[in-house]
Structure formats: structure tokens, C-alpha cells
Amino acid sequence: MSGLFSFLKRIRNINSPPNVPAKNADALRFGILGAARIAPNALIIPAISHPDVVVLAVASRDASKASAYAKKHRISKVYSGDDCYQAVLDDPDIDVVYIPLPNGLHYEWTMRALSSGKHVLVEKPMADTPQEAQQMIELAASKNLVLLEAIHYTFHPATHRVKELLDSGELGKITGIRADFAVPDAPHGIFFLKDDVRFKYDLGGGATMDMGVYPLSAVRFFTASEPVKVSSARAVGHAADPARIDREMTARLMLQSSIEAETYADFGMSGWGPFHIFPRLLKASVHVECERGALEYFNYPLAHVFHSIKIKPQGGKERVEKAYRFADGRGQDWWSSYRYQLEAFVEQVRGRAPHYWPEADDPVRQLQWVEGIYAAADMPARPASELYSPSHDFAV
Structure with missing residues (x-):
């Protein structure tokens, strides 16, 4: 019975973190590209219990979708329309960009984010090809920015x-x-x-x-x-x-x-x-x-x-x-693997030694x-990404 109680308590705390801390005045401000289904578990909920993280903005081409998503998750800045992803990158208040877009868009928007001086947390796999991943890594290093592929476990x-x-x-x-x-x-x-x-x-x-x-x-x-x-x-x-x-x-x-x-x-x-x-x-x-x-x-x-x-x-x-x-x-004991990942990411950005990197x-x-x-398996490798902006949102 105690095992079941611990399990239920942990699940509750994962989804509704207890003892929410006040945010640091210089907390890292994250922007999300795409109103993705994975983002609440991967970033938004973990950020609640981290004093050095604020999810400040979300972008979606669909204005109503963006507004509903922001309202649900209490995100103060909303960007929509054809240039909404770029608008997040151009926002001087954003320090970090989280990219949960389809795999084929990781390369373009990570390269754009790094070029804009933003740290990047990008969903796995980092890119469609090894060559793309290499370019992303080299650009992050040249700009002294943190780039992490989110293999959270x-x-x-x-x-x-x-x-x-x-x-x-x-x-x-x-x-x-x-x-x-x-x-x-x-x-x-x-x-x-x-x-x-x-x-x-x-x-x-x-x-x-x-x-x-x-x-x-x-x-x-x-x-x-x-x-x-x-x-x-x-x-x-x-x-x-x-x-x-x-x-x-x-x-x-x-x-x-x-x-x-x-x-x-x-x-x-x-x-x-x-x-x-x-x-x-x-x-x-x-x-x-x-x-x-x-x-x-x-x-x-x-x-x-x-x-x-x-x-x-x-x-x-x-x-x-x-x-x-x-x-x-x-x-x-109630931190999710995403919360541990976020902890390590912040430590790396702040120049401290994370438990694992x-x-x-x-x-x-x-x-x-x-x-x-x-x-x-006699299947083709995934194609190299085309540098284009999608004409609509993709559900992930």
C-alpha cells in the first residue's frame, strides 16, 4: 500500500510541482517554437519548479491556437502568423529557444536560433542527417552557446x-x-x-x-x-x-x-x-x-x-x-527526467558543472x-533538410 501511495504522490507532484519557488530576477527566459503536445511535459511543467527558468513566449502560426495554448499554460508572450518563429528569435527578452518542431525543421530553426545568439534545447533527433548535426554543433561552439539534444532519460x-x-x-x-x-x-x-x-x-x-x-x-x-x-x-x-x-x-x-x-x-x-x-x-x-x-x-x-x-x-x-x-x-524524488534535464541545461548555461552532460x-x-x-533495412536515409518556413503548424 505504501508503494502505491508513493507512486500516486509522485505522479501528482510531477504534474503539479509542490513548493513552487520564486523566480530569480535574472532567470533564463525560454521561447517555444510551435504549440507542441510534448512541450508541457518536456519544459513547461518542469520550469514551474525551477527558480532560474521562465517560459516567456510561444509561437504558433495559428493565432487562436497560440492564444489558447498560452492561456492554458500561463505564457505571457504570444507570437502568431507567418513570421512567428522568427519573431521569437528576434525578441531580445528571449535567452533560450526550445524547438519541438518536426525533425525536418530542427536544422533550420536551430541554426537560425544560434545565429540570433540564443541557447537551444532541441528535441531528438537533433537533425535529419549527421552532417546537419555537425554544422549545428560547430555553430553553437563558435558562438559559445549551449546546444542540447533532448534525450531526457x-x-x-x-x-x-x-x-x-x-x-x-x-x-x-x-x-x-x-x-x-x-x-x-x-x-x-x-x-x-x-x-x-x-x-x-x-x-x-x-x-x-x-x-x-x-x-x-x-x-x-x-x-x-x-x-x-x-x-x-x-x-x-x-x-x-x-x-x-x-x-x-x-x-x-x-x-x-x-x-x-x-x-x-x-x-x-x-x-x-x-x-x-x-x-x-x-x-x-x-x-x-x-x-x-x-x-x-x-x-x-x-x-x-x-x-x-x-x-x-x-x-x-x-x-x-x-x-x-x-x-x-x-x-x-518527484522530478521527471525532463526536470533533471532542465537542471543540467541551466547549469551548463550558467557555467557550472551539471551532474551529467x-x-x-x-x-x-x-x-x-x-x-x-x-x-x-533497405530503406532510404532521411533527406537533408530544406531551408524553408512551413506554411502551417505541425502537431507533434
């Missing part, structure tokens, strides 16, 4: 506890790893919209570019090694564009130190049983095989909601751990292997 204490356990040598060297992130087929709107941007090739869509970023990054993060080849990959095409958009992708990779890895991502797993009438459950686990045992990290993409870390030593007793805050006391070229290496998986 890597900032959560549970993720770092798993890494600590694997690095400790308790289970011996890693020999194999499998990472999944897949959702069941569901009515439109529960996970994805009917005409979702994730199904559009020209906007950088596809399961590997969206959900697949998580298992691929998990394989690289927990092994601290890079793939040396994609052994095989199998795609199931999406009905919207089966030749170019993957609804499902399974890939096998060989990593450094002869570690075998497998990743699996799926926008809509079919049911099981007669006529597939029974829905499947969410798949979101990392399973690591080691010389002297195994480890399983359940629900790594949303560890703040609930997670478990099962340690299974050979010949020893299995145990389960959880970690909602860091051992040194940093954080709160990825290597600058990590997004480039990630996208190189995304392209390798597509090639092995």
Missing part, C-alpha cells in the same frame, strides 16, 4: 544508477544488450495523430528517427562503446509510406569489444491471440547480459513515472533497486548509426 538518476552498476564490475564485462521502445497499436490520438508528422518522410519521420532513438542511444550509453557494424536490420513499413517510413524496426549491431546488441522500436505493435484481438503492453526495457549475471532496467524512457532495476548475479540472490534522486542528494559530437555519431540501420 539520460539525465535521470535511475539511468545513472544502472550505468554505475554495470561499470562497477559486479556482473563482469558486458557481453550483450537489448533495448526496446514500442507501443501497442491504439486509436489515433493516444500515442500518435492520424496524420502525424512522424509518418512523413520529407519531415524526417519513421520509427527509427523517433522512438528508435531511445534504444539506440541506450545501447551506446550503457556500454560506453560504439557500434562497428550493423549486422542486420528488418523494417516493417508504415501504411502511410511503406517504402520509406518504418512503423517497426529491429536491428542487430556489433559493438566494440565484441558486444552484441539488438534494438527494437515500433509505432504500433499488433495484438496477439486469435485475430490479434488482445492488445500488447508497452515495451520499454534495457536487458544487459554480462559475464557473471544480467541486469534489466524497466521503463527507462519514463523512469520518473515508475521503473525497476533488476540485478541478477549468477549464483546470487536477485535484487531490485530504484533511484528517483541522486545518491549525493541532488534532485527530488553528453559529449558534443554524440548526436552526430547517433545519426550515423541511424543511417546505417536504414541502409541495412
Whole structure:
């Protein structure tokens, strides 16, 4: 019963942060490009509990949508119309731009934001191609600005506890790893919209570019090694564009130190049983095989909601751990992975040392292997982004 109470209390506090602090006079002021569905969880709610962050502006081409979004989330500045994204970049009151736009627009608007002297938090993947990501990173460095690809789970204490356990040598060297992130087929709107941007090739869509970023990054993060080849990959095409958009992708990779890895991502797993009438459950686990045992990290993409870390030593007793805050006391047990990410981002902007920060070229290496998986699955890589302003809003 105490476990259920803790769970419900944590969920309540994640969505409605307690003990809201006063904002610092010089708090970083964020502007959001696009009235995105992900922004409340990824930035707006986490910002409530951060004294050094204010979400000041939102831009949407649809004026009524922009106004309704701003009113709902108590955002004081609203930009709309054809030039609304650029208006945010031109606003001298904005310090940081959050970009949750479709993948195919990340390059253009990140480059524009950096050129305007703004720090940038951009949703994953950083770009459509490794070359684009490299240019973005180089521009940020040349302007001494902070640029972060928002792979938020890597900032959560549970993720770092798993890494600590694997690095400790308790289970011996890693020999194999499998990472999944897949959702069941569901009515439109529960996970994805009917005409979702994730199904559009020209906007950088596809399961590997969206959900697949998580298992691929998990394989690289927990092994601290890079793939040396994609052994095989199998795609199931999406009905919207089966030749170019993957609804499902399974890939096998060989990593450094002869570690075998497998990743699996799926926008809509079919049911099981007669006529597939029974829905499947969410798949979101990392399973690591080691010389002297195994480890399983359940629900790594949303560890703040609930997670478990099962340690299974050979010949020893299995145990389960959880970690909602860091051992040194940093954080709160109700902080989401997005809140931990925001904490690290602010620390980096302020010139302090965050608890964790990825290597600058990590997004480039990630996208190189995304392209390798597509090639092995006989699917085209995502196209380089065109520098244009969209004529309408995209729902993400």
C-alpha cells in the first residue's frame, strides 16, 4: 500500500510541482517554437519548479491556437502568423529557444536560433542527417552557446544508477544488450495523430528517427562503446509510406569489444491471440547480459513515472533497486527526467558543472548509426533538410 501511495504522490507532484519557488530576477527566459503536445511535459511543467527558468513566449502560426495554448499554460508572450518563429528569435527578452518542431525543421530553426545568439534545447533527433548535426554543433561552439539534444532519460538518476552498476564490475564485462521502445497499436490520438508528422518522410519521420532513438542511444550509453557494424536490420513499413517510413524496426549491431546488441522500436505493435484481438503492453526495457549475471532496467524512457532495476548475479540472490534522486542528494524524488534535464541545461548555461552532460559530437555519431540501420533495412536515409518556413503548424 505504501508503494502505491508513493507512486500516486509522485505522479501528482510531477504534474503539479509542490513548493513552487520564486523566480530569480535574472532567470533564463525560454521561447517555444510551435504549440507542441510534448512541450508541457518536456519544459513547461518542469520550469514551474525551477527558480532560474521562465517560459516567456510561444509561437504558433495559428493565432487562436497560440492564444489558447498560452492561456492554458500561463505564457505571457504570444507570437502568431507567418513570421512567428522568427519573431521569437528576434525578441531580445528571449535567452533560450526550445524547438519541438518536426525533425525536418530542427536544422533550420536551430541554426537560425544560434545565429540570433540564443541557447537551444532541441528535441531528438537533433537533425535529419549527421552532417546537419555537425554544422549545428560547430555553430553553437563558435558562438559559445549551449546546444542540447533532448534525450531526457539520460539525465535521470535511475539511468545513472544502472550505468554505475554495470561499470562497477559486479556482473563482469558486458557481453550483450537489448533495448526496446514500442507501443501497442491504439486509436489515433493516444500515442500518435492520424496524420502525424512522424509518418512523413520529407519531415524526417519513421520509427527509427523517433522512438528508435531511445534504444539506440541506450545501447551506446550503457556500454560506453560504439557500434562497428550493423549486422542486420528488418523494417516493417508504415501504411502511410511503406517504402520509406518504418512503423517497426529491429536491428542487430556489433559493438566494440565484441558486444552484441539488438534494438527494437515500433509505432504500433499488433495484438496477439486469435485475430490479434488482445492488445500488447508497452515495451520499454534495457536487458544487459554480462559475464557473471544480467541486469534489466524497466521503463527507462519514463523512469520518473515508475521503473525497476533488476540485478541478477549468477549464483546470487536477485535484487531490485530504484533511484528517483541522486545518491549525493541532488534532485527530488518527484522530478521527471525532463526536470533533471532542465537542471543540467541551466547549469551548463550558467557555467557550472551539471551532474551529467553528453559529449558534443554524440548526436552526430547517433545519426550515423541511424543511417546505417536504414541502409541495412533497405530503406532510404532521411533527406537533408530544406531551408524553408512551413506554411502551417505541425502537431507533434
